[in-house]
Amino acid sequence: MDRIRIVGGNELNGSIPISGAKNAALPLMIASLLTDGTLSLDNVPHLADVEQLTRILGNHGVDYSVNGRREAQGSAYARTMNFTARNIVDTTAPYELVSKMRASFWVIGPLVARMGQARVSLPGGCAIGTRPVDLFIDGLRALGAEIDIDVGYVDARAPKGLIGNRYVFPKVSVGATHVLMMAATLAKGETVLENAAREPEVVNLAECLNAMGAKVSGAGTPTIVIDGVAALSGATHPVIPDRIETGTYAMAVAMTGGDVILEGARADLLEAALEAIEQAGTEVIRLDNGIRVRRKGGVIRPVDITTAPFPGFPTDLQAQFMGLMTRAQGRSHITETIFENRFMHVQELARLGARITLAGQTAIVDGVERLRGAPVMATDLRASVSLVIGGLAAEGETIVNRIYHLDRGFERLEEKLSGCGAIVERLSE
Template identity: 35%
Template sequence: MNPLAQDATAAAKRTGLLSNQIIINGGKPLRGRINVRGAKNLATKAMVAALLADTPSVLKDVPAISDVRVVTGMLEAYGVTVTETGDGELTLDPKNVLKAHFAKIDALAGSSRIPILFCGPLLHRLGEALIPDLGGCRIGDRPIDFHLDALRAFGAVVDKSYEGIRLTAPEGLHGANIDLPYPSVGATEQVLLTAVLAKGVTELKGAAIEPEIMDLIAILQKMGAIINVEPNRVIFIEGVEKLSGYHHRALFDRNEAASWASAALATGGDIFVEGAKQQELMNFLNIYRKVGGAFDIAEDGIRFWHPGGPLKPVVVETDVHPGFMTDWQQPLIVALTQAEGRSVVHETVYENRLGFTSALIEMGANIVVHEEGLESISRRVPRRPLEQAAVIIGPTPLHGADVEIPDLRGGFSHLIAALTADGQSTVSNIGIIARGYEHFVDKLETLGADFIYEG
């Protein structure tokens, strides 16, 4: 079994999926009501933040996804007691933090990139941290150099060993001046989680300002941190002597909400996404409306539907927040295969995030990926090295096919394509989708999808 299939199978088992493969009979609109809970990109980081406290933390709206299971396992390996105290509610007690056995961490790390964020908290609590080989989605070059450079600036000593990368802080951690060359979400989280207990003041320039980052800052402030967010992506963190546990409800998962919205559009359906909120989806909603999708915003969620008539082509440029998220373009591209005319998606964040389109082409889509991107006089996002562009000509009917899921968002996009297509599709490695989409099989059933498992 190849590593991708191994990770998918492990993720499927963690979340209770009956199989790592699903057979879908497409061509049926998705209709109904589903809910989204806390964001994968916040909940897992909030769990790591609990390591910094001297009292228990309570996190609500935690999604039942594989990545949460991975972080739970890692926290427990380090002596943190993780208790499910309610539906989607976790209590995390870090009073007995201890060094973990390498084998336990290594067994979990292959399924996620979260372990790198344990470094700062572990250096504060234990004086050392070990990073094994990291997993995560294979969507491009996501080096940990930004993380290691930041940790060195705080005073950490980085050594490579046969086990991975070992970090120590023989003289403790101190404030630092850090200027990120790119507003990396992970590196920004690393700085925040390390700086809050470091001695002195940290100035972070070039910070990511995604909603999940702001929610993490809110959590750290609840714990006792002093963090000032300034204009122009600058964040100041004043180190404090100790932090206490937090009580927090996680921000909703805007990526999952946008994915279901695209599924409604592609299948000609009507989906109410309970828990979705307008503010964090504004750029997505603008594009959704331009394409021809309809939405209605309520207090408890957002209804997304295809109002009938032809869909319209659009030009989309992905970017860091507050731009159009890279995670949104993959599900949207499936809907764009049904739009009348030429759509263009400029992917400027990851250089391999358009690889999933090869399966769509096999299913009948007319898509050309330009590996070196495309010039355009109307570009708002500066052209970046390694960017790609996809040109989608529609509408094209999709037909069933055998599809192997390559990554999280691309995988959900393959599900949407199979649901949109005429005929039967076999989709394998669906465990990867369980990394970030809670109970997605149950939700498909709720929405009236026609599918069966294959053991």
């Protein structure tokens, strides 16, 4: 099993190209099930989750092709992937596939909308919380689907098609917003989704659906209106730059010091996180086609943050910001409101010398003068990269184990960091 070795103490200087967003690419790929035309997606990152979803879509009969590798500045690359669901050969998503990636459950919306039926395995639990699918089921029922749950599978049927309706999400859910928005594009009549997620990835999906011929308005606000159409066509659409990768590298620069341009990053996708980084004493300069992050001298100041749905501070950057706060001069409070069990990185950061105590949903971080390298274990995708941030500033060598988590969401992380002066390498057994 691969590991990452980090020797801390180097500033980061240079540039890092920001990849396409995993959290945007996955629902866009699933949207290909809505049409028999070809959906071409630009700027698709090369990640384990993307490869896994490609296999899952292939199980349903989706053909795909990749338009080579387009070299970007630096050594990261983007791809154009083409998905064609001309013939859906199977409307069942089996447990052995869905259990490997929760987002694969989202195929239930497009399948029942286009084919009138879907049988999808329940995804089960998750390392950072249960994340139940009741909102997906309730929302599809509101659109007229008949749904039964039988021996671990959700059976959804709408033989005469879905019917537009009003649905109020009892709590904000990005995944459920994706699914119901996709399903409603082929429903008869108007669908109104209230208390919908406002995340940039939802907007990116809505723009893609409209390029395919859907009639979606209001994405990015709490109320999304979808006028159903009889059929969708193929389209070409770009994946937005990854705001979580952007924030992660910005925090890495804030941790180590240095001066890095994050090429292609969009500040408007993560203003709450950038403001927190600025409050911590790092300069953030918003450019026309990227973000410059600079800390030349000066201390890391403590900052209190609370995670919240967009436009609030992203839960997917909570672990990374905690890593930054371990070196702050003073005490900070980090409150997690989105997922339970999302503090599993605390004990691993403590192995590097961090001083963190937990009080319910809040982590109290007392900054220390220095961290020391040690072997650590990644527990989930975002927690794993918080350990990388800690290791970049730690004295000596840090070995991050179980980095298959990192490969799910960060494209060529060690190459991007080493290109800016970090001593980071992958160790393969």
